[in-house]
Amino acid sequence: MIRVQAEDFDVGAELASLSEGNHGIGGIGVFVGLVRDMAGDDKIGALTLEHYPGMTERKLEEIEAEARRRWPLEACLIVHRYGRLEPGDRIVFVATASAHRDAALESCRFLIDWLKTEAPFWKLEETPDGGKWVDARDSDNKAKERWVK
Amino acid sequence: MKLLYFAWLRTRIGMAEEIVDPPSEVTTVGTLVDWLKTRGPGFAEALKDPSVVRVAVNHDYVKADHPVRPGDEIALFPPVTGG
Numbered sequence: 001m002i003r004v005q006a007e008d009f010d011v012g013a014e015l016a017s018l019s020e021g022n023h024g025i026g027g028i029g030v031f032v033g034l035v036r037d038m039a040g041d042d043k044i045g046a047l048t049l050e051h052y053p054g055m056t057e058r059k060l061e062e063i064e065a066e067a068r069r070r071w072p073l074e075a076c077l078i079v080h081r082y083g084r085l086e087p088g089d090r091i092v093f094v095a096t097a098s099a100h101r102d103a104a105l106e107s108c109r110f111l112i113d114w115l116k117t118e119a120p121f122w123k124l125e126e127t128p129d130g131g132k133w134v135d136a137r138d139s140d141n142k143a144k145e146r147w148v149k
Numbered sequence: 150m151k152l153l154y155f156a157w158l159r160t161r162i163g164m165a166e167e168i169v170d171p172p173s174e175v176t177t178v179g180t181l182v183d184w185l186k187t188r189g190p191g192f193a194e195a196l197k198d199p200s201v202v203r204v205a206v207n208h209d210y211v212k213a214d215h216p217v218r219p220g221d222e223i224a225l226f227p228p229v230t231g232g
Contacts, residue, residue, distance in 0.1 A: 033232055049231065050156055052224055055208040080231060092232050112232060120205070120224075121231025122156035133157045136228030 001076065002060040004051065006083040009093055018075045018095055025074045027101040029108030031094040037087035039134070045126040047134075049082045049091065052120040056080070059119045067096065067111050071103040078111060080121065113143040150219055152185075154195075155226035158202070161195035170219075178204050179213035181223065201227050 011032055019025045037044055060078050067076060075097040085091060094111045098104040123134040153166045175181050182202070186193050196202060204211055205224045217223060 051231070052153070052155055052205075052226070055205055055224065058208045116232035117229065118210075119231050120155070120226060120229050122227065123230045124156070133227070134230040136230055140232075 002057060002064055002078045002080075004053075004056050004060070004080050004082065006081060008081070008090060009079050011090070011093065014077060014079065014093060015095060018077055019097055022074055022097070024099055025097040026099045027104045028095055028097045029101075029104035029106075031092070031108050031112045032090055033092035033112070035085045035087050035089045035091060039125055039127070039132075042125070042127040042129075042132070044087060046084055046086045047126065048084045048124045048131075050122045050124065051080075051082045055120050060115070063111060063114050063118060066114070067107045070110070071096070071098060071107040073098050073103065073107060076107070076111075078115065080115070080119065082121065110147050113140075113147060116140045117144045150217060150221045150223055153222065153224040155224065157227055158195045158225050162191045176216060177213065178206065178211055178215045178217055178223070181217050182213070182225075185225075196225070203228060 015028060015030065019028060035047060060080065064076050064078060067073060073096055077095045079093040081091055094108055096104050096107040096111065117140055125132045125134055151166065151168055154162050154164065159165050171181060171184050175184050182196055186196050203226055206215055206217065206221055
């Protein structure tokens with residue numbers, strides 16, 4: 001399942017509902033992305049996440065479907081926020097549940113790597129010099145390339 | 150066709166979306182971008198480096214040779230930075 005929302009999410013509640021009633025789940029892999037207060041040497045006051053409604057949901061659904069093709073997942077949830085977020089705020093939540101830990105942990109890593117280069121979100125950072133659009137990072141493309149086959 | 154602009158392409162071009170009726174030689178993403186660049190300094194500046202412009206037609210990533218048709222929703226945006 002995927003959700004794109006402005007509101008915060010409760011990690012504990014999301015995890016509890018993900019595995020509720022499914023005793024075939026032996027483990028859950030989780031990634032929670034947070035807003036940092038620094039970008040390079042710049043102090044960040046906040047950031048605003050812009051996205052492309054419609055395409056965002058479509059790409060996240062495709063990414064989830066690809067993970068389910070590659071690993072035997074019992075459950076999967078991606079939550080991505082948009083709007084203005086401050087340091088310490090949660091941005092993204094990825095959780096993958098499977099019978100065994102390898103599938104859960106590997107697919108979680110796959111989803112966040114893939115999402116970073118495919119899902120149409122853009123970060124605008126508030127710096128002392130004004131708003132600054134974040135550049136895509138080569139390391140993110142390299143992280144995704146690990147999964148290309 | 151409907152055009153959408155995001156992130157710094159939106160701010161440089163100066164609008165988020167518009168409906169356009171391009172000339173008949175615009176048949177692909179590449180010829181669309183070439184035509185857009187002639188529409189003013191904001192467009193020329195925003196689209197000058199094709200290596201940092203991604204294009205999606207009807208919510209799918211496409212390359213420069215992809216056809217464009219009346220009725221398409223075409224989005225232009227920089228490489229994504231979510232997550």
